[in-house]
Structure formats: C-alpha cells, structure tokens
Amino acid sequence: MLSPGLKLQIRQELIAAQIDAFMENELLAGHTSLGVGGPADFVVIVRSQEELLSLLEIGKTFGVRPFVLGCGTNLLFSSRGYRGLVMKLGGHFNRITIRGSLVAAGAGASLPRLARMASARSLTGLSFAAGIPGTVGGAIKNNAGAFGREMAQVVQEVEICSLKGEMRTFSAKDLHFGYRFCRLPMEGIICKAILKLERGEKEDILRKMEEYRRIRREKQPIGKRTAGSVFRNPPQGSAAQYIEQAGCKGLAIGGARISPQHANFIENFANATSDDIEILIEEVQKKVREIHGLDLDLEMEIVACKKD
C-alpha cells in the first residue's frame, strides 16, 4: 500500500479538487465479476472531464499512475490489491446519444445498455454485444466480440485523454484492432466513442439478440462469478476443447474451478482467492502443453500488485 503520509496528501488533493466520489482501502473484489482482489489505496469515480484532468494531475504530482477500471469483467486483481489510484468512469462518461445511425457513447456506459438502446431504435450491428457485461471503454480496449462480430466493425472514432491530459480523437484504423485487443495510439483513457450502426428491422434484431442470449444460457455459466473466456482460442481451434480433452473440466484449486459447463471459464464457486485462480490457470496451461504441445495465452488480464 502507499505510505500513510502519501495517502493523506492524495486524499487532501482529491478533496481540494472537489473529487468527492472516492473510496479508500476499497476491496477490488467488489468491483470485479470474479469477485476476487485485495484493497486498492483509492477507487475514484470520475464523473466529468474536469475531474479526469484533475485526477491525472494528482497522479502525476505524486508519481502514481491511475489504472482505469471498467466493470472489471475481464480482470483478475491480485489478493494484495492495487497500489495507487483505480479510476472508474461515471456521470458524464455514461451518456449515450443516438442521431440517425451514429451513436456517441461515453466510455463508462454499459455495453448491454447500449445494445438495448440501439435495438429500440431499429439499429443493427451491436446484437452480439448484448451479453457482454462490460463498459464501452473496456469493450473497445479488448475489441470485445462474439458470434463472429466484434467492436472493430462498428467503431468509427474514439476520443482519448492522454496521461498528460491531452484530448485527441482517433479514427478506428489508428487503433490497430486485432483478436480481442487494440493498440491505442497513445497511452491514456478512452473517454468516448462514435459508433456507426445500420438500419434494420427491429423484430429481426430482437430475435437475434434473444437467440444469442439463449445460446449463452445453454453453453456458458451465466450468473456465476467468472471473467468470461480465460484463454484466447489458438489459431488451430477452440481453447475450451483443448482444455476439456486435457481432462481439466471441473478441475478445482481452492474455491476456483474450471466450469463444468464451459471449459474456458473459471468459476469462483467457493470464496476463491486470486492465488487459487492463478494456480488453476497455470495448472491448465501445463496440462494442455503436456497433452497437446500447445501454449494457451490468456484472454483475461491479470493485474499484478507491484512489490512494496
């Protein structure tokens, strides 16, 4: 953790900047879908551009780089937590406005909410996203996708605030989208995106969304504490199949297990710790390497706590 003196100074600066939506020693377990993760020195809800700029300034002054957290649905935080500032975008960053087939979405807005709003306006292109439980910012950063569609196909431009507080707009091609990732052209925070959708038939869009939801309910451990797919699919095939063939389905370490429903999901089924999950990941990687001679790469992101 940061020293008590440094924390006091940061607290005073936050209050002076009128950033009052912050929590200290906040357990990250409550901010992630896996429900694990130790305390962060500060979790700050940033509600406007002014607050964002002030927070970045505070981070710079004290040499503490903020980590931007969406809904925490693709993250594993260490049980030692996070030293420094974790920021979540709220308020102004949750706004969504739709004009014709162009959508302006704040990076803190919920992706499923955006997909529902688009369907209500008979706009197609985001049906795949209805069951992806994150924010617009997280979805762009990860180029989230499902059922053969991904964010890269709808993002037109993105507004990014650099760590120095400079706002710039980039077109989709500047983001170098790839399989479940994008490379931001400058280090910073995605603040807003313009998405280009297409006109469609509302009935068809709603039917497709319901169909996708049904497939998820059948095949995935929906409602359990997971972070979605743990491993990327290798070019040769499906990670879930390799894991299952390596005999790992149901394998448990402490309170974490490979989902009996879908082998590429890890469930926190009984108060798992971050270590349980990390050890389980390593165990699966080892078994798949032994049986298939294949290295599985992580899709989920592990956020390590630097040593004090």
Ligand SMILES: Cc1cc2nc3c(=O)[nH]c(=O)nc-3n(C[C@H](O)[C@H](O)[C@H](O)COP(=O)(O)OP(=O)(O)OC[C@H]3O[C@@H](n4cnc5c(N)ncnc54)[C@H](O)[C@@H]3O)c2cc1C
């Ligand atoms: C039940 C379940 C089903 C899922 N299904 C899918 C699926 O079908 N397809 C899929 O792709 N994923 C899926 N996921 C994984 C996850 O929901 C997506 O990756 C999602 O896009 C992550 O968004 P988030 O807001 O939770 O991001 P987080 O997990 O909070 O963060 C992910 C990364 O994005 C960065 N980030 C977040 N916001 C910003 C921002 N504003 N600016 C810059 N960086 C930012 C974070 O720093 C972090 O590096 C699933 C997860 C669950 C729990």
